[in-house]
Amino acid sequence: MAERPVRFTIEEKAPNSLARVGTITTPHGDIKTPAFVPVGTKATVKSLKPADLTDIVGADVALANTYHLFLQPGDDVIKEAGGLHAFAQWALPTMTDSGGFQVFSLGAAFGKGVTKFAKDAVGATAVAAQEGLNVYSQVLATEHGKLCVIDEEGVTFTSHIDGSMHRFTPERSIDIQHNIGADIIIAFDECTSPTDTYEYQKEAMDRTHRWAKRSIMAHKQNYQALKTQGLYGVVQGGLEEDLRKESARVLGGMDFDGYGIGGCFHKSDLERSLEWVNTILPEDKPRHLLGIGEPDDILIGVLKGCDTFDCVAPTRIGRNGMVYAETGEVNEYGLPVYTKLNLRNAKHARDFTTIDHSGSPMSQYSKAYFHHLFKAGEMLGPHLASLHNLWTIISYTKKIRTLLLHREL
Helix, strand or coil: CCCCCCEEEEEEECCCCCCEEEEEEECCEEEEECEEEEECCCCCCCCCCHHHHHHCCCCCCEEECHHHHHHCCCHHHHHHCCCHHHHHCCCCCEEECCCHHHHHHHCCCCCCCCCCECCCCCHHHHHHHCCCCCCCCHHHHHHHCCCEEECCCCEEEECCCCCCEEEECHHHHHHHHHHHCCCEEECCCCCCCCCCCHHHHHHHHHHHHHHHHHHHHHHHCCHHHHHHCEEEEEECCCCCHHHHHHHHHHHHCCCCCEEEECCCECHHHHHHHHHHHHCCCCCCCCEEECCCCCHHHHHHHHHCCCCEEEECHHHHHHHCCEEEEEEEEECCCCCEEEEEEECCCHHHCCCCCECCCCCCHHHHCEHHHHHHHHHCCCCHHHHHHHHHHHHHHHHHHHHHHHHHHCCCC
16 A cells, blocks of 8 residues: 555653644655644735745644635636645645535624634524524525525535635535645534534534545545545534544544544633543544644643644734733743733833744834834734744744653643
8 A cells, every 4th residue: 555645653742641742744844743833714824925934933834725715716726726835835734624614604603703712602692503594695695595504415605705606515625625735635524513402513423424434535536636635534523522522433433644623612621622532533643623723722732632733813813913922921831821912002102122032033023113013004014913923823832842852741
């Protein structure tokens, strides 16, 4: 049997937790784990040049979004360009997600503020959860019905760009990801809301498992892709212990190159949910926590056996004037504790101190200068803040790796 295009080597295991240090080998280079994965939704990490990912923030890997690239510019365009690396000039390993979460967010979660970390299921959120699927507009409701309709075969949805109707099946999602050409692709899954009933969580999980088998078959039918792309399955099951464990057992028995851990969590449930899953998933396969990546969350994820993390938060908050800054305190492991500074606040207008002194390339700029850039609407503000936030998160994750290698974590 030919060697798999994506392989995982464990270099060190923590004695008192599920944490480990490793290397994910891909056709476009190695990913040293634990690793944070910047999100370049539309084949661009917003406001950054492709070279910034490696030369400034020090990323080992980047992630693009299947749903968005399918709609614009089209996966056929990217294939014709020679794939994601050639199209976007990303000189590092890449991932694409399945598009499942985006389709989910257009349906049950659309307009309800449900993200990877859910709000408490009370008040308006709980009421909204009972209302079923949202509609994009009155016109689209008449022409296309629901914004997102899930059935056994796949998902029918309308584009958020122009309202046109489209359909994703496991086979179609894999085909699109083959065209995009990332090193690591992800099986099509159904992401549920934590407000969904136990019965629906189980129904969606079982469907995700059936879709996982179909995704594997679709991947294996493309011999060229099989030689160049690794496939991850996605564990679902909501906040239910028995479902999470069942999903880990079922998917762990399938022929995947690694695993994503999907769904939405309450922060208080993250630690135990990851432990349920990662004590069951195959130890010799990498585990990716989908859509979560604040500093504290990364530490929890590593201690509970996750290897890679992606999140839009560092660049999203950066574009809005928010940056991570060290408080000067450290946690029990000696890792820095961060706060978030809103550089748009008037109190920073004459604050000529820098964000922090941690070594960030952006620490040369004063808070007053950042404040000026954002108040003046200058493009440099979001650029510098995004660079700083990504550098901070990636450096933090590398510090965790170093502690693990020295058996200090």
